[in-house]
């Protein structure tokens with residue numbers, strides 16, 4: 001009897017796992033609720049071709065900061081929209097999207113400002129190590145040139161690293177949003193914009209394609225209010 005009971009339990013568990021793996025419908029009345037999801041906004045063609053070309057021409061010649069983990073990646077200095085009419089135009093296109101994305105993060109339309117912007121020039125073989133962005137709430141990337149499919153921006157869960165880790169990670173398992181620890185963002189086209197919470201870890205795998213140019217930025221809200229305990233930010 002004991003053995004049969006164990007077999008039965010094992011069998012139910014296997015059926016349940018198989019149903020999830022095969023994306024089969026759940027039993028009537030059952031549901032899976034994705035708790036506390038992380039927003040990621042993708043806006044195709046957020047910047048028009050004229051502006052994208054102008055940014056590439058103007059800023060790809062001014063990347064004078066070496067990346068500290070890749071010889072084939074360089075950056076401009078931190079820029080502000082007021083540094084160039086091109087950046088003013090870019091900020092005008094991006095800011096309404098910040099308000100929309102910020103409403104997801106904080107539950108109301110707030111005032112948002114682009115605190116700093118910079119251009120990344122990644123030559124073949126270049127890569128960007130895993131990082132996130134400090135002193136910021138919304139970060140984003142505008143893709144200015146075609147991106148090789150192997151060099152799409154990858155987002156990952158915070159790596160932790162302070163305790164033993166247990167994983168079920170092999171060819172026979174089916175990754176999903178509930179068990180994956182990294183996510184490869186969709187193939188971008190020049191002019192496409194993505195927005196994500198600044199705490200989210202991300203990286204760019206080695207560039208197997210042509211020179212890859214992106215513009216990144218950080219944004220802050222003017223003010224956050226928690227039942228009268230308010231804090232204001234200025235960039």
Ligand SMILES: [Fe+2]
Nearest residue numbers: 131132202216
């Ligand atoms: Fe970044």
